[in-house]
């Protein structure tokens with residue numbers, strides 16, 4: 390187990406607090422940015438309405454005009470554009486998104502959308518790993534296998550996974566299957582190559598030592614190669630899982646749009662940018678949380694590794 | 701010695717690599733139950749020779765046989781201890797020692813109790829359930845020896861196993877090895893470039909000369925057993941040491957001749 394020094398904890402906290410601080414300054418300190426004005430009282434300006442947002446230039450031009458003409462000047466507050474909501478608004482949005490019922494009956498709650506996204510990721514990644522990891526280990530262990538499989542995989546991985554969207558829908562229908570397929574395609578080919586390379590990095594001396602102890606073929610593979618590369622495979626998988634999330638957004642747009650992506654596009658259409666931010670951050674939180682849990686589990690699983698070897 | 705005492709026969713073995721000949725037409729016998737040390741300067745083909753005996757590498761020509769059977773690959777009847785630490789880091793000490801037994805299909809229970817005896821023998825019972833990274837280098841090499849011996853090999857090949865240890869630990873390890881050899885019926889081929897070590901441990905010392913690796917001489921060590929540290933100051937020991945040193949020095953000088961270097965480069 391790695392013990393973190395208090396100073397290190399502070400730095401880790403700072404890595405999150407710093408961006409939050411910058412965001413807060415931009416949001417709450419008016420003269421930093423605040424390029425727009427929201428009208429509280431239109432005065433005598435005919436096209437102003439209360440609650441309307443105009444640029445500062447328009448506002449001051451109209452104020453000048455009204456005072457020159459002896460009319461009532463409009464009143465307003467300086468604000469940031471709608472697409473940059475303040476932290477507290479996003480926080481409220483995150484809370485209300487979980488507590489308010491969707492506007493239409495056919496629509497889903499935020500947590501339902503999120504859960505849907507998670508299941509799509511889970512199946513895409515699991516299916517890929519079930520085939521990709523064993524295949525990669527075999528390629529990394531047996532040279533003929535590597536020569537037979539890897540060149541094609543190397544070629545295929547350059548195909549952008551989203552390009553298969555239309556094809557996947559045509560074959561697999563419009564629901565979750567094509568989405569899972571996109572995540573699978575995006576993960577699988579990279580996974581085979583990465584796992585094969587990781588396997589090849591196993592210290593050849595361990596293999597030689599095992600051979601002089603009578604291990605060969607299957608026993609060599611299962612008793613030496615697999616346990617020897619397991620911690621590194623685990624680390625690879627954590628990284629690959631992160632990549633799978635990036636394919637999710639494209640995957641959810643094909644066929645019938647679904648999951649968290651549907652929620653985000655929907656909210657953006659209504660200009661509820663606080664909801665958009667809330668959803669994006671939720672994805673970040675889920676990703677970070679899974680990775681932290683996986684890292685902790687990894688350290689538990691691979692106790693035999695010296696502490697400095699685990700990140 | 702008579703023919704029946706021969707365990708390993710090395711016959712006219714040559715190993716060529718793309719750019720060099722590591723071993724050239726080497727022939728010798730390893731006798732059953734002896735401890736043969738192999739010395740020679742760096743790069744004279746000691747490791748290559750050991751690897752071929754282990755079956756991890758094969759001769760370009762010539763053959764090596766054990767008990768009359770030609771070696772054509774690694775087998776548990778030839779254990780090997782490397783200079784680099786090669787314990788399986790994911791297995792505890794006792795599980796490392798059990799490795800060969802379970803691979804050969806022995807039951808977990810009996811394998812474990814057998815392994816524990818080996819662990820006891822190397823004096824590491826208290827560390828039986830520790831992982832290799834928690835052990836010192838000397839301890840790891842002791843476990844490596846036990847792990848090889850547990851497979852009940854006919855010969856134990858050791859390629860500078862104590863090379864990475866400090867002088868004091870190294871001396872302790874030499875004692876450990878000799879004690880083990882007293883208790884276990886085993887033949888040892890021990891590679892080193894440390895002459896004191898070579899003489900201290902050996903029944904016979906095989907001296908290799910470099911470029912290409914050929915046998916310079918095989919020297920009998922008729923010092924009394926069991927060996928103790930004071931032996932190193934005895935007249936016989938010093939004399940033998942001087943003899944071997946001059947042999948190796950002589951071989952090295954030959955190699956250092958500028959003409960020789962030139963022909964090597966153009967070859």
Ligand SMILES: Nc1ncnc2c1ncn2[C@@H]1O[C@H](COP(=O)(O)OP(=O)(O)OP(=O)(O)O)[C@@H](O)[C@H]1O
Nearest residue numbers: 717718720722741742743744745746747748749893
């Ligand atoms: N796999 C290989 N490919 C090419 N050349 C090799 C290989 N292994 C060894 N050699 C060459 O064979 C010669 C003997 O090497 P070897 O490792 O057997 O020497 P050594 O006596 O064990 O040296 P050291 O005392 O430094 O361990 C060297 O010149 C080396 O470059």
Ligand SMILES: [Mg+2]
Nearest residue numbers: 746747748859
């Ligand atoms: Mg060597």
